[in-house]
Every structure is written in C-alpha cells, then in structure tokens.
Amino acid sequence: MDITKPYLLFLGDAPDQLAVKTAAGIVDWRRDWCVGQHRLPGCKADVGLQDLSIMDARALGARTMIIGVVNAGGVLPDSWIGAIVEALNAGLDVASGLHMRLKEVPAIAEAAEANGRQLFDARHPPQRFATGKGTKRSGMRLLTVGTDCSVGKKYTALALETAMRNRGYDADFRATGQTGVFISGRGAAVDAVVADFISGAAEWISPEADDPRHWDVVEGQGSLFHPSFAGVTLGLLHGSQPDAFVVCHEPTRTTMRGVSHPLPSIQEVIDLTIQCGKLTNPAIRCIGIAINTSALDEAAAQAMLADVGEAHGLPACDPVRFGVEPIVDRLHKEFGTS
Amino acid sequence: MDITKPYLLFLGDAPDQLAVKTAAGIVDWRRDWCVGQHRLPGCKADVGLQDLSIMDARALGARTMIIGVVNAGGVLPDSWIGAIVEALNAGLDVASGLHMRLKEVPAIAEAAEANGRQLFDARHPPQRFATGKGTKRSGMRLLTVGTDCSVGKKYTALALETAMRNRGYDADFRATGQTGVFISGRGAAVDAVVADFISGAAEWISPEADDPRHWDVVEGQGSLFHPSFAGVTLGLLHGSQPDAFVVCHEPTRTTMRGVSHPLPSIQEVIDLTIQCGKLTNPAIRCIGIAINTSALDEAAAQAMLADVGEAHGLPACDPVRFGVEPIVDRLHKEFGTS
Known part of the structure; x- marks a missing residue:
C-alpha cells in the first residue's frame, strides 16, 4: 500500500505555479525523497528540482512518478499519457491524486500490466475499510x-x-x-x-x-x-x-x-x-x-x-x-x- | 431516477422471514404498490401477497421486480439469476439493495441491455451529488x-x-x-x-x-x-x-x-x-x-x-x-x- 520512494515529480504542461501545488507540497516537506522533476514542453511551473528525462530519473534511482499537477476537472489530459506510459515502461510506478483513475486510460492500464508496475490513485484507496470501532488504541x-x-x-x-x-x-x-x-x-x-x-x-x-x-x-x-x-x-x-x-x-x-x-x-x-x-x-x-x-x-x-x-x-x-x-x-x- | 411502480417482490429462496425484511417493510407501508410476491423453490418466507409467476405479474401490470431478500454478505447467489433475467426478458425493471451491483452479473447486464430495461441499485446511486451548500430551502x-x-x-x-x-x-x-x-x-x-x-x-x-x-x-x-x-x-x-x-x-x-x-x-x-x-x-x-x-x-x-x-x-x-x-x-x- 505504501508508495515506493524516491519520487520523480511530474509537472506536465502546467499553465502556472498554482497547478503544481501538490508537487510543491512534496518538495517543501520531503525534498529528500525527490530525485527531480519532469516537465513537458510548454510547462510554466517549476518546483526547484533538477529537470530529468524519465530514463535519467530511473538511472538516478526513482521508483515512482508522482503526478504533481492538477488539471481543471480532475481529468487526465491526453498530452500526459505518453510520459506516464514511458515511466511505466522504464520500470517506475505511477501515483496520482486526480479524481479520474489512472487505469481508466487503456494505454496506461496496459503499460502497467505489461511491466508489472503499480498504479496508485490516492483518491481511490484500494483497501476495503472496516467500520470504525471507537476502541482505544495504544499510542x-x-x-x-x-x-x-x-x-x-x-x-x-x-x-x-x-x-x-x-x-x-x-x-x-x-x-x-x-x-x-x-x-x-x-x-x-x-x-x-x-x-x-x-x-x-x-x-x-x-x-x-x-x-x-x-x-x-x-x-x-x-x-x-x-x-x-x-x-x-x-x-x-x-x-x-x-x-x-x-x-x-x-x-x-x-x-x-x-x-x-x-x-x-x-x-x-x-x-x-x-x-x-x-x-x-x-x-x-x-x-x-x-x-x-x-x-x-x-x-x-x-x-x-x-x-x-x-x-x-x-x-x-x-x-x-x-x-x-x-x-x-x-x-x-x-x-x-x- | 424514480423506481417505476407497481412492484413484484422477489423473495428468492429466503431461509427465513428475517431475510425478507426489505420486502416486509415495503408491504407494511406500500401494499398498494405491490401486485404480488415471487418465490423460488425452497423459500421459507412469505410477506402475505399472492404468489405470482413473473409472466402473471407482468400481465397484472408489474413494472419493477424488487429484490426483497438479502443474502449473507450482500452477494447475489447464482440461484436468483434465472428469475432476474426472466423478469428483464418479460419487460420489468429490476431493483436491488445488495452491496453487489446487479450489472456485475454478466447475464443480468446483457438481459437489461437487450430488453432496454433499467437496473436500479439503491446502494449505488447513479447520480453525481454536489457538495452540500447549507442554504435554506423552501418547505x-x-x-x-x-x-x-x-x-x-x-x-x-x-x-x-x-x-x-x-x-x-x-x-x-x-x-x-x-x-x-x-x-x-x-x-x-x-x-x-x-x-x-x-x-x-x-x-x-x-x-x-x-x-x-x-x-x-x-x-x-x-x-x-x-x-x-x-x-x-x-x-x-x-x-x-x-x-x-x-x-x-x-x-x-x-x-x-x-x-x-x-x-x-x-x-x-x-x-x-x-x-x-x-x-x-x-x-x-x-x-x-x-x-x-x-x-x-x-x-x-x-x-x-x-x-x-x-x-x-x-x-x-x-x-x-x-x-x-x-x-x-x-x-x-x-x-x-x-
């Protein structure tokens, strides 16, 4: 269930800095977990990490590419799919906080399956929770x-x-x-x-x-x-x-x-x-x-x-x-x- | 979004009266909406309506068959599928309150599609809700x-x-x-x-x-x-x-x-x-x-x-x-x- 570290932060073609709030939050608090950022042409945001190609990030040890950018409506634009598939092909897991699930995109689902990689959707926790019990826990x-x-x-x-x-x-x-x-x-x-x-x-x-x-x-x-x-x-x-x-x-x-x-x-x-x-x-x-x-x-x-x-x-x-x-x-x- | 009336209440092969609590509740409060009950061999429950075949219920005007019985674990047992498909083929909609969605059973999904019928899962409301606004409403x-x-x-x-x-x-x-x-x-x-x-x-x-x-x-x-x-x-x-x-x-x-x-x-x-x-x-x-x-x-x-x-x-x-x-x-x- 844990997300494997270190991370490559994907900023996509973010139109401004506000769109990469997720990535910026990760850098603020867990810079050590981040090997770099990956930006697409036209990206207007920067979270202050080194720009890396996906292959270079892999070579530097990255294990998960985090979608650190939000798109209006929470959907995944077509322009991101190539990079996500490339990350999966390079052996990285991919994690997203979008409303839309990663596996809803057939090319992404197929690449994850073919490479035995994990897709992690923070808004769709895979585990089934029990109802709360209200019993006092240690700690x-x-x-x-x-x-x-x-x-x-x-x-x-x-x-x-x-x-x-x-x-x-x-x-x-x-x-x-x-x-x-x-x-x-x-x-x-x-x-x-x-x-x-x-x-x-x-x-x-x-x-x-x-x-x-x-x-x-x-x-x-x-x-x-x-x-x-x-x-x-x-x-x-x-x-x-x-x-x-x-x-x-x-x-x-x-x-x-x-x-x-x-x-x-x-x-x-x-x-x-x-x-x-x-x-x-x-x-x-x-x-x-x-x-x-x-x-x-x-x-x-x-x-x-x-x-x-x-x-x-x-x-x-x-x-x-x-x-x-x-x-x-x-x-x-x-x-x-x- | 409304469930079309009148109802045929499906009691399945309920092992006891407790298992048909849903159907009994409907009869208690909306007896006028019910044309009858449909029971499978071995059913040990009875909600006091006339026993009807699905075709007879249809002839009497039934528009929706309600799954009025629960099964341990909320799953839909194979023994019910035949009657549900028969109801869809007869032109009835089917409504369920089970955890499992009706359309998850391929034979049911296909029969609904082929007959242009609605499947209504009370536990999986199809509409997308907005977040609450807290604004005073009339009434x-x-x-x-x-x-x-x-x-x-x-x-x-x-x-x-x-x-x-x-x-x-x-x-x-x-x-x-x-x-x-x-x-x-x-x-x-x-x-x-x-x-x-x-x-x-x-x-x-x-x-x-x-x-x-x-x-x-x-x-x-x-x-x-x-x-x-x-x-x-x-x-x-x-x-x-x-x-x-x-x-x-x-x-x-x-x-x-x-x-x-x-x-x-x-x-x-x-x-x-x-x-x-x-x-x-x-x-x-x-x-x-x-x-x-x-x-x-x-x-x-x-x-x-x-x-x-x-x-x-x-x-x-x-x-x-x-x-x-x-x-x-x-x-x-x-x-x-x-």
Whole structure:
C-alpha cells in the first residue's frame, strides 16, 4: 500500500505555479525523497528540482512518478499519457491524486500490466475499510482541526511533526488528503471513502502503535462547522481519537469556503471538538492555536498571536512565519517527554 | 431516477422471514404498490401477497421486480439469476439493495441491455451529488434522529408521514436507506455515498418544495453518538436542515450497536442535535420522543412514556404500539395547520 520512494515529480504542461501545488507540497516537506522533476514542453511551473528525462530519473534511482499537477476537472489530459506510459515502461510506478483513475486510460492500464508496475490513485484507496470501532488504541494522537477548510491543517501537522522530531519525539505525520498521502508515502483521502467508513478509515490511517509514547500527528479535514463537510470532520475526529488537538484559523476569512456561512469562533471550535471528541477519547484537550497572519505586518501579527493566546489560555502561533515551538512546549508540559 | 411502480417482490429462496425484511417493510407501508410476491423453490418466507409467476405479474401490470431478500454478505447467489433475467426478458425493471451491483452479473447486464430495461441499485446511486451548500430551502422538514442505530427511525418517519397526511398535511417520507428507497420509490442510501457528498446527497433527497407548507419527513441514520457512523448522521442533519426532529430510543439497549460504547441519554441527543443542527437551521427544535416499549407490558409502557415525556417536556410515544398522534399534535401546535 505504501508508495515506493524516491519520487520523480511530474509537472506536465502546467499553465502556472498554482497547478503544481501538490508537487510543491512534496518538495517543501520531503525534498529528500525527490530525485527531480519532469516537465513537458510548454510547462510554466517549476518546483526547484533538477529537470530529468524519465530514463535519467530511473538511472538516478526513482521508483515512482508522482503526478504533481492538477488539471481543471480532475481529468487526465491526453498530452500526459505518453510520459506516464514511458515511466511505466522504464520500470517506475505511477501515483496520482486526480479524481479520474489512472487505469481508466487503456494505454496506461496496459503499460502497467505489461511491466508489472503499480498504479496508485490516492483518491481511490484500494483497501476495503472496516467500520470504525471507537476502541482505544495504544499510542498518542494529535489532530489538527479548523474553523474552516483550507486554513493550514496539513501545514500545521507537518510543522508539528518536524518540530516534535527535533525535540526527540517519535512522531509521524498521518495523511488524510491526497497531497498528504504523497508526503507521507501512505494514508488515504478520507473525503473519498464511502460515508459508512469515514471513522474506520481514520482508524486505519492512525493504527495502534507498538510504543505507547509514539505520536501520530493526524492531518485534519474540513470543519465541524462547515455545512458541506462536517460529516467527514466528525468521522475523522472519532476515528483518530486524539489526545490533543490544535485549532487552525485564517483571520481574514469572513465566510466559510464555498458557502455563505460565517466562520465559527475559535472557542466554538474548541468546545464542540471536545464535546464530540470525548466519545472516543474522554481525555481530549486543546493544546494550541495556529493562525495564518500573512495579512498583517510582523508587529501586528505578534500582537494578534499574543491576544488570541491569552484569550484562550493557549499558545497561539503562525506555523509558517514563526514556527510551532510554543505548541510543542505545551505538548511537552501536558504529556511529558518522548 | 424514480423506481417505476407497481412492484413484484422477489423473495428468492429466503431461509427465513428475517431475510425478507426489505420486502416486509415495503408491504407494511406500500401494499398498494405491490401486485404480488415471487418465490423460488425452497423459500421459507412469505410477506402475505399472492404468489405470482413473473409472466402473471407482468400481465397484472408489474413494472419493477424488487429484490426483497438479502443474502449473507450482500452477494447475489447464482440461484436468483434465472428469475432476474426472466423478469428483464418479460419487460420489468429490476431493483436491488445488495452491496453487489446487479450489472456485475454478466447475464443480468446483457438481459437489461437487450430488453432496454433499467437496473436500479439503491446502494449505488447513479447520480453525481454536489457538495452540500447549507442554504435554506423552501418547505418544512422533520428528521428522525436516534440514541443509536436501529432504534426505529425509519418506522417513526413513515408513521409520521401517514399520521400527518391523515390530518391534512402535505407530507412526504424521504428515504435515506435502501429499504426506505423502495418504500418511497426515490431517494438514496446516504451511507453509500462518497464522504464529501453526504450533506449534498441529503439536500438532493429533500429538495426545495414549491409549497412552503409542504413537509418532508426525512428518515434518519445512525446517531451523533455512534463512533462508527456519526459522520453520516451529522452530514444528514446539516443537509436536511430540519425545522423539527424526533428522537428515537430503544430503552433495553445497553451499548451502542456493534461497539462497546454506552448509549447517550435522550437529553444529550436533543442537545447535540440542536447545537449542530443550528448551523443550517437556527430554528431547529425537538417535537417528540419515539420509544420502543415492546419489552414492557401495557401499563408499564404507558407509565414509561408518561415519565419520559414529562421529564423532557415533550410528547413521548411508541409508534408501533400506540401511534404517533401526540407528536403530530405537538407539530400542529408549534407549526400550525397544513
């Protein structure tokens, strides 16, 4: 089920940098896993890796070509098929986060079959999940939650993983979305599983740990207050049974993403997360707040973080700008060393 | 998308009455839609309809044969294929609630194609849902919720539909599970949709009403307190944006179905349903409690209903034993006439 490393990142004929957000996320967090990037003529994006032909990437040890570019509508354009078939013929697996399955393209399915290669579709997890059981599992878990979608839950979880490892914690980022799956080499897009199995998928993503001091740092999805996706968020909360959670927030957002509902307050998110999370972990508690302060100058950002932190009695930080050390300090204080 | 009526109910070679629960539910609530039952040799079940050959059923006007029997594991046994193909050849559509899709059996797919007939899989809704928008829709909505799974949410919704219609309300049962889909002739199994689209499916199931006084009576699923399925329940609550809800409860249950968690109290369910339901309908309120009193004698049952009703300031009734009139009285008092 794991994606074999190292990766060659396929950028296709991306029209701009935004289209290669997936590849850029992988480079941000797992540059060591990447041997290079492969671009088609006309590509206007660059993730800062060396440009490689597929054969050169293979010679440098690449094992999987990741489709690091999205196309409008999630379909796979004909212009990419040649490179994907070439990668399979060269002995690489291919992984994609598109809505469309790789094997739906006959030439790709045939090349994978002929070469005995794996096709990995992050949005179509091949495993059958069980329904969630809600039973306490060994190990510690931290979940990032949010006042909305797209407020930095993945980034915060990855920053926490890094900071916790630097402090000696045995911590693993656990992916619940497609980009996260490539960054962790494992996981499943929980929003793509059948509704009955959301919490079961979350239990699979963050399994029992051999070491009771091991931390899973689970990437959150959506918001308990988002009218489109709250069901996914609740199933993920129940399945991941977090001991600790961090609330992520984007202060310039006035309505929830894609709908006209106002954002909940940070306190409302803390309260409802504890109320619902208690079902599978009665000891659940909030240990920090992560705020995107990019709209403010540095002094204003520091002042806001201080104010929000004081108001909630919690460390508040901007993971991108100032790091997450204050949250790791709080985790250390509440749960002890690794 | 609707299932064409009237129905011929296929009971197959059911080993016992429990295996034909789906057919029995259809007969309980939509006997008028059923021309008869079709049984194979060895069938040990009977839903009280006349036994018909497929050709006789067709002559009596049947338009769809419903697979009203479940098989362990949800697969379609070879012994049923002949009758299904015969029904398609006779010009009937075929509808199933099995996990396995009808078209996965080549002989069935070919017969449907050759005869231009529809195959309807309630667990695999053919439509693509949008994500939920949470926008207020015209019309009134009532949702049944529960302290657990399998506590009478479908039965209570159907009993309310009947009682409301008898009082002159324009009310429609809205199905969210497979048996309910056959009973309503429309709907989708929300637990079978992709997680991102739970609330969107619920919005489709209970669409904008032309008449603002029209009531949708929506079949609930799961429980906000069930660690396996709460995500489905929350998405359904947000998507159906109920004005009113009824809590269903089974007082002899000590742990949640399939897991080891204790049942929540009725009050906890009322409180969390209001707290979460407010997101898409700030006016949400509880109008009654439905309790399965079958373990008690009549005097004890009446006493329990009186006690529970008084404790919560709400009408409490046993829909199967004593009907739901007190809840319709309350609905009338709170929301006026039809």
